[in-house]
Amino acid sequence: MKKQTETISGAQAFIESLKCESVDTIFGYPGGSLLPIYDAIFDCDLHHILVRHEQAAAHAADGYSRATGKVGVCLATSGPGATNLITGIATANMDSSSIVAFTGQVNSSLIGNDAFQEADITGITLPITKHNYLVQRAEDIPTAICEAFHIASTGRKGPVLVDITKNATVDRVLFSYPKDVNIPSYKPTYKGNMQQIKRAATEILKAKRPLIFSGGGVISSNASEKLVELSELLNIPVTLTLMGLGAMPSSHKNFIGMPGMHGMKTANYAIQNSDVLIAVGARFDDRVTGRIEDFASGAKVIHIDIDPAEISKNIYAEIPIVGDVSIVLKDLISIINERINTRSNEKLIQEYKANNDKWVNDILKHKSENPLTYDKNSPLIKPQFVVETISELAPNAIIVTDVGQHQMWAAHYFDFKYPRQFISSGGLGTMGFGLPAAIGAKVGCPDKTVINITGDGSFQMNSQEIATAVQHNLPIVSVIINNGYLGMVRQWQELFHDKRYSETDIQNSVDFVKLAEAYGALGFRVTEKSDLKRTLKEAIDSQRPAVVDVLVDRSENVYPMVPAGASINEYLEPDA
Amino acid sequence: MSQKKSDKSETEGQKHILSVLVENKFGVLVRVSGLFSRRGYNIDSLSVAVTENPSISRMTIVVRADDQVLEQVKKQLNKLIDVIKVIDLNDEEHVERELALIKVKTVKDTKPEILQIVDAFRAKVIDIATDSFIIEVTGDDKKIEAIETLLRPFEIQEMVRTGRVGLSRGYKEGSRDRN
Numbered sequence: 001m002k003k004q005t006e007t008i009s010g011a012q013a014f015i016e017s018l019k020c021e022s023v024d025t026i027f028g029y030p031g032g033s034l035l036p037i038y039d040a041i042f043d044c045d046l047h048h049i050l051v052r053h054e055q056a057a058a059h060a061a062d063g064y065s066r067a068t069g070k071v072g073v074c075l076a077t078s079g080p081g082a083t084n085l086i087t088g089i090a091t092a093n094m095d096s097s098s099i100v101a102f103t104g105q106v107n108s109s110l111i112g113n114d115a116f117q118e119a120d121i122t123g124i125t126l127p128i129t130k131h132n133y134l135v136q137r138a139e140d141i142p143t144a145i146c147e148a149f150h151i152a153s154t155g156r157k158g159p160v161l162v163d164i165t166k167n168a169t170v171d172r173v174l175f176s177y178p179k180d181v182n183i184p185s186y187k188p189t190y191k192g193n194m195q196q197i198k199r200a201a202t203e204i205l206k207a208k209r210p211l212i213f214s215g216g217g218v219i220s221s222n223a224s225e226k227l228v229e230l231s232e233l234l235n236i237p238v239t240l241t242l243m244g245l246g247a248m249p250s251s252h253k254n255f256i257g258m259p260g261m262h263g264m265k266t267a268n269y270a271i272q273n274s275d276v277l278i279a280v281g282a283r284f285d286d287r288v289t290g291r292i293e294d295f296a297s298g299a300k301v302i303h304i305d306i307d308p309a310e311i312s313k314n315i316y317a318e319i320p321i322v323g324d325v326s327i328v329l330k331d332l333i334s335i336i337n338e339r340i341n342t343r344s345n346e347k348l349i350q351e352y353k354a355n356n357d358k359w360v361n362d363i364l365k366h367k368s369e370n371p372l373t374y375d376k377n378s379p380l381i382k383p384q385f386v387v388e389t390i391s392e393l394a395p396n397a398i399i400v401t402d403v404g405q406h407q408m409w410a411a412h413y414f415d416f417k418y419p420r421q422f423i424s425s426g427g428l429g430t431m432g433f434g435l436p437a438a439i440g441a442k443v444g445c446p447d448k449t450v451i452n453i454t455g456d457g458s459f460q461m462n463s464q465e466i467a468t469a470v471q472h473n474l475p476i477v478s479v480i481i482n483n484g485y486l487g488m489v490r491q492w493q494e495l496f497h498d499k500r501y502s503e504t505d506i507q508n509s510v511d512f513v514k515l516a517e518a519y520g521a522l523g524f525r526v527t528e529k530s531d532l533k534r535t536l537k538e539a540i541d542s543q544r545p546a547v548v549d550v551l552v553d554r555s556e557n558v559y560p561m562v563p564a565g566a567s568i569n570e571y572l573e574p575d576a
Numbered sequence: 577m578s579q580k581k582s583d584k585s586e587t588e589g590q591k592h593i594l595s596v597l598v599e600n601k602f603g604v605l606v607r608v609s610g611l612f613s614r615r616g617y618n619i620d621s622l623s624v625a626v627t628e629n630p631s632i633s634r635m636t637i638v639v640r641a642d643d644q645v646l647e648q649v650k651k652q653l654n655k656l657i658d659v660i661k662v663i664d665l666n667d668e669e670h671v672e673r674e675l676a677l678i679k680v681k682t683v684k685d686t687k688p689e690i691l692q693i694v695d696a697f698r699a700k701v702i703d704i705a706t707d708s709f710i711i712e713v714t715g716d717d718k719k720i721e722a723i724e725t726l727l728r729p730f731e732i733q734e735m736v737r738t739g740r741v742g743l744s745r746g747y748k749e750g751s752r753d754r755n
Contacts, residue, residue, distance in 0.1 A: 123603075126606065126610055127610060134603075151657060184660060185658060185660040308651050309651035309654075309655050312647065313648060
């Protein structure tokens with residue numbers, strides 16, 4: 001604990017508190033109610049990244065957090081600055097990303113008076129934050145910040161907002177930072193119930209067709225190695241949701257792809273035919289389950305999750321295990337190991353292996369019969385080919401995406417190698433997430449290549465952030481899969497609305513090369529398949545912020561596809 | 577207070593009394609009530625006031641829900657940082673009460689009859705005006721509904737109910753609001 005005998009301003013207490021939380025980077029945008037805080041930022045050694053729109057500050061903090069596992073921090077002024085954060089906060093909330101968002105607020109004497117740039121941001125963000133605070137006194141700043149970081153980064157992670165009135169940042173305070181946090185009503189469960197874990201082990205060893213179904217919880221709890229260990233120990237196939245991609249290398253023999261609406265057929269096949277489904281840090285989103293009554297209907301579900309409210313919310317869990325995924329998996333693995341090495345279980349294990357061989361062979365056969373395909377001989381540039389080329393050129397790059405068709409192609413065709421390599425807005429599906437999140441990822445991981453795979457629709461939702469990348473010299477390559485459409489919506493219009501392309505044709509809306517150049521970034525355009533690789537390489541090697549506009553086949557659709565509300569083995573097939 | 581949003585628990589489900597201990601802080605009521613409306617749960621009544629510990633308030637929430645929805649309600653309440661404890665009073669022996677104030681019109685001839693009803697229900701007349709009584713009645717909701725039915729022919733001008741409050745029975749070690 002730091003104790004000082006001299007008073008400092010609330011704004012300085014804010015900076016000191018961030019230092020106590022080991023914060024080194026903030027993404028922000030100044031404004032009237034933040035003047036005292038920005039005055040303190042002026043001579044502190046925090047790395048401040050000035051964005052061009054507050055929404056980008058929230059996404060950047062989110063991208064930073066997802067890439068590093070640390071808490072991302074953003075800062076915006078009262079009123080419109082604060083409301084501009086909302087999409088970013090909601091995005092972080094849906095994907096359980098730990099960010100702390102600070103907002104300025106009008107003087108406490110003015111609160112409730114409809115003062116200039118006043119917005120009730122704690123009220124507005126109530127449903128989209130894990131928790132929030134309104135701080136009206138300088139002496140309350142350290143405790144609020146200490147609690148905010150604790151809540152954001154523990155249990156099921158999530159965004160916390162701290163709204164600080166201007167007077168609180170001006171008033172003087174004797175600074176002291178709490179040694180530890182004590183919130184009696186907030187005590188997440190980390191260790192799983194051993195009885196339940198033993199039951200789970202029993203079911204798994206009795207299983208004829210076990211399947212690991214895993215999501216973002218594995219990434220967030222840094223449990224990827226344990227997940228792979230469990231899978232390898234008993235040769236259990238693994239499907240990873242969009243949020244879980246990277247938890248196991250895409251090339252791993254046990255990996256069978258992403259499940260759900262645009263999932264790999266083999267992943268959906270395995271879910272529908274499994275008899276024990278081991279759900280690890282996943283929440284059974286409707287995009288994954290399809291018609292819920294039919295989802296894994298033959299399986300006993302073991303559900304491991306840190307959030308008790310997720311257990312049996314959508315899918316009934318026969319064996320619920322509340323706890324930190326990493327800790328629970330460790331216990332589960334050691335119990336299974338114990339059983340495997342127990343003499344009396346020899347017969348059981350042999351039986352398991354015999355059944356497992358059949359199941360795995362069945363899945364491998366299905367996988368070889370149902371590969372992902374696209375027309376590789378087309379003279380046009382196929383979007384899938386763009387992603388494959390990126391995967392080849394930058395195999396270890398952090399891949400950030402926007403939302404839409406390109407996001408699904410990125411998920412399918414990039415060969416992911418490690419956790420936190422894939423950063424994408426899953427739950428909220430936020431267009432405009434890509435570039436600012438890529439900025440956050442690059443600031444957090446300066447030694448990694450960061451590529452933003454985006455669409456011509458999404459990119460225009462936060463393209464002003466090219467300026468941020470240029471100003472802070474962040475060499476992010478944005479690859480625009482440009483089909484001149486709001487492609488995912490167009491795909492649905494083609495399939496479900498009689499090809500009536502209402503307001504989805506956005507061809508030639510902007511010259512992306514000139515746009516990049518106007519901001520001082522490099523701009524490239526690719527119109528020929530043969531130019532793609534060379535140009536992408538040039539952009540990546542340039543070590544400068546770059547935009548590569550790739551004109552792809554306009555009519556390409558994302559397949560496989562299960563229509564909304566159908567069971568996950570009822571596919572829409574492309575017209576031959 | 578009644579919330580109608582989704583039909584998922586409108587028709588089905590039993591009434592449950594949840595006793596929810598919360599931090600006595602600014603904004604907690606809206607966190608709890610907002611959770612109910614946001615997730616489409618039905619609140620029949622909600623009452624809130626500070627407990628014997630001034631830093632803690634107790635909310636008594638009557639909710640209609642089937643078992644699965646109720647389970648979610650409890651889990652979601654527990655997820656709120658300011659919620660300390662959620663007790664489903666239906667799970668244990670408990671007492672519950674509600675208080676109602678009923679203003680009923682009086683004319684000369686009806687007064688004795690109304691007073692008889694008040695007497696029978698062990699209610700009280702707490703205000704007498706020239707042409708009306710205000711009657712205070714305490715009990716469970718059946719009792720309040722019964723007296724309301726009997727008074728209705730005399731013309732009820734206004735009525736207010738507190739919503740149910742409840743406590744589990746018996747002394748329990750360590751069940752103080754904050755131990």
